[in-house]
Structure formats: structure tokens, C-alpha cells
Amino acid sequence: MTVTFGSASADPGEMDVGRLTVGETRDGSSFGLPVAVVNGAGDGKTLYVQAASDGDELNGVGVVNRLVPQLDPAALSGTVLVTGITNWHAFQVAEHRNPIDDTKMNRAYPGDPNGSSSERIAAATLDAAADADFILDLHQGSTSRMLNEVRVRCGRHHRLHKACLELAQVFDCGYVLDQKGPNGQLARVGPDEGVPTIDPELGGCVGWDEESIEYGVRGVWNVLEYYGFVEGDAGPVTQTRATGFDRYGSPAGGLVQFEADLGDAVRVGDVLFRVTDVFGRLKAEVTADGDGVFWRSRRLPQVATGEYVCSVGTGVTEY
Incomplete structure (x- = not known):
């Protein structure tokens, strides 16, 4: 079956990149988020990955940059959907918040297709993410110094808490923050939509940190192996949980x-x-x-x- 995400469209065994149109800039021209579809030759589940929800958190973009060229659709069962830059406006000016509406993108979910700039982006990306089987929302500790860790944000009484915690253990940064997050986070909204979701916080730096990017690339591969997208023996690993x-x-x-x-x-x-x-x-x-x-x-x-x-x-x- 052909899979379409924005203007990217791929038949089984193919990969394509395109743009997910989410609004217009101040000169009236349309703009879109860079997206990719990797449609496996075999049937399987769907993984949604996004990066740079906060415009100065670039390690997730580094993960996408290294990961996507490694994905071979001929050897993949299922589909991987990727939004390479989520907070497009903030990324352009290397800022944390969307400068158009002064909003932290990861407080705007589930969004509104007729709302502010950030709400429109949130609604458009959630539309794709909510149809997936797993969601990885790649972050970092802004420009602070921080451990490489994964955040489970649904709360320990949520019906998908166990599934989200397992996903975090499979991703395997070594550390997990298991604490209910603020309203508006994708890692809060995803489980409410029935999709296990985690928020890997890949260190903290200015620019890119190679060690944290490697944690992220390996983490995504762990997920792909454990959940049957590719062959491999990755599985849940005991973590230090706070x-x-x-x-x-x-x-x-x-x-x-x-x-x-x-x-x-x-x-x-x-x-x-x-x-x-x-x-x-x-x-x-x-x-x-x-x-x-x-x-x-x-x-x-x-x-x-x-x-x-x-x-x-x-x-x-x-x-």
C-alpha cells in the first residue's frame, strides 16, 4: 500500500521525502515541515519520529540526519514516518520557542488546525503520529548539560504507562524520568490517543553533541529491532529510573x-x-x-x- 505523508509518497519498498504544509509566512508564501516516508517491503507496524519541537534542540535533527540514510525499505517491515524539523520558525532563528506566536511547541498539543502557528503545526503532526503504533519525540535538555535520558510523561496511572515504560527501556539511554508531564506535551497526548509515546532527552548542548546523537540513533534502531521492523535482538534493558x-x-x-x-x-x-x-x-x-x-x-x-x-x-x- 502506498503511504503518504505531506507531499512525500512511497510504495512498498520505497522511500520519499517531501513537505508537510502547515501555514504561510509573513510574505504570504506557504511553508512546510521536512518529512520523510520509509515504506517497508514487508507488512508491519508504523513508527512516527519527530525532531526539533524546540527550535534550539538540535541533537534530534542529528539523529534524523544519520538515521534516515541507514534505513533500507527493502529490509523493513512496516513504515517509518519522520518529521525532521517540527518547530520550523524557531529552527530558522535558532530559538527555543516559535517566534511567530511566542509558544513552546511542546505545550501546544493536540493543537488546532485553525489556531495559532504552533497549534497548526501540532495538529498537523499529531494527525500523522496518532495513526502510528509508536511515537518518538526527540528532544534534549535545551542548552543545559544533562544526562542522556528518556521521559515517560503519561503518568503512572495511565492505561498505557506500562507500554510507554517498556518503549523507554527498549530505547535504552540508561536513565528514565517517569513523571507525568505538563499539558500540551506530545508525550502526554500520544498515549491519550492510544499510542505508546516517549520523549528521549538526548543530553544538552549548543549545536550537536556526537555522543548524544549516537545514543539517539542506537535507540531508534533498538525500537526498530524489538518491535519487528527489522531483524535484531534488542529488548528492554534495566534503567536507572527517577x-x-x-x-x-x-x-x-x-x-x-x-x-x-x-x-x-x-x-x-x-x-x-x-x-x-x-x-x-x-x-x-x-x-x-x-x-x-x-x-x-x-x-x-x-x-x-x-x-x-x-x-x-x-x-x-x-x-
Whole structure:
């Protein structure tokens, strides 16, 4: 059966790229998101993948850039649909939010085909995603430093929680945040549409990070193998799972010196960071409120009073 996504159309055993038209720019010309269809020669399930829902989170674009050329439709059972750049306007100006409506794209789902720019994009991409069997919404921790992790956002009482958690374990970044997400996230809306959905957060950087991109490419391949799209023996892997975060801001302005690194086990009372003045004189010392894993930190050393510094994953178990 021929599969169409936007202007991309592929018969079984073929691959095509095209555009998913979602509106017009300020000069009245139409614009579309770059999309691809990889239609396997064999029957099977459908995987939907999207990247750059936030315009400065580029590691997912790196995954798409490396992954799609590796997909051989002749060896594929089922279909892979890809939106290579979701937040088109924000991507053009290397910003997090859509500058047309000042909206964070991953708070706009399920969207509205007659709504704002972000709502129209959300509605158009969800229309394709909701018909899939699995959804991978590729993100990163913006420009902060962060572990490579996968987020399960449906909530632990959702009927698809177990399926979403299994998908996260198969993707296998080693770390999972299992915490119900804010309204408007695709990883919240996808399960409500009956589709297991995860939000891989592929590190955090400015530009591309090769290690995180490799995690993402391998993760998608794991999903393809386990769910029968391609031959392979990937399966669920035990992960370090957190169910929440303790966030820490700076009690003083100055320069941050971290005493913990990403992935370190943290115990209550451990020093997380110190703040000094420009001459190295100590101004503040911040310790952990509880046990957990050092999960995320700011990239720049300079901070103002109350400014975000780091996060510790809490409620940590092996699952």
C-alpha cells in the first residue's frame, strides 16, 4: 500500500521525502515541515519520529540526519514516518520557542488546525503520529548539560504507562524520568490517543553533541529491532529510573563551581556546588536536600541570585 505523508509518497519498498504544509509566512508564501516516508517491503507496524519541537534542540535533527540514510525499505517491515524539523520558525532563528506566536511547541498539543502557528503545526503532526503504533519525540535538555535520558510523561496511572515504560527501556539511554508531564506535551497526548509515546532527552548542548546523537540513533534502531521492523535482538534493558527532580538555584550571585558531575550518586548533605566571587572567595555552598542522581546543570558558570543551577533526580530505583 502506498503511504503518504505531506507531499512525500512511497510504495512498498520505497522511500520519499517531501513537505508537510502547515501555514504561510509573513510574505504570504506557504511553508512546510521536512518529512520523510520509509515504506517497508514487508507488512508491519508504523513508527512516527519527530525532531526539533524546540527550535534550539538540535541533537534530534542529528539523529534524523544519520538515521534516515541507514534505513533500507527493502529490509523493513512496516513504515517509518519522520518529521525532521517540527518547530520550523524557531529552527530558522535558532530559538527555543516559535517566534511567530511566542509558544513552546511542546505545550501546544493536540493543537488546532485553525489556531495559532504552533497549534497548526501540532495538529498537523499529531494527525500523522496518532495513526502510528509508536511515537518518538526527540528532544534534549535545551542548552543545559544533562544526562542522556528518556521521559515517560503519561503518568503512572495511565492505561498505557506500562507500554510507554517498556518503549523507554527498549530505547535504552540508561536513565528514565517517569513523571507525568505538563499539558500540551506530545508525550502526554500520544498515549491519550492510544499510542505508546516517549520523549528521549538526548543530553544538552549548543549545536550537536556526537555522543548524544549516537545514543539517539542506537535507540531508534533498538525500537526498530524489538518491535519487528527489522531483524535484531534488542529488548528492554534495566534503567536507572527517577520519578521527580529537586531543583537548585543560587543563593548568591557569582561563579559556580560544581562538586558533582552528571550521573553521580548524591546523598543528602553532599555538596552540589559552591559560589565564589570573581576572586575565588566563597560566598555560598549548596548541599543536597535528599538522595538521588545528579541529572542536569547549567552550562555557564556565572549566576545571579536565585538563578537555576542544577537538578537532582529523586525517587531513584533500578527498573
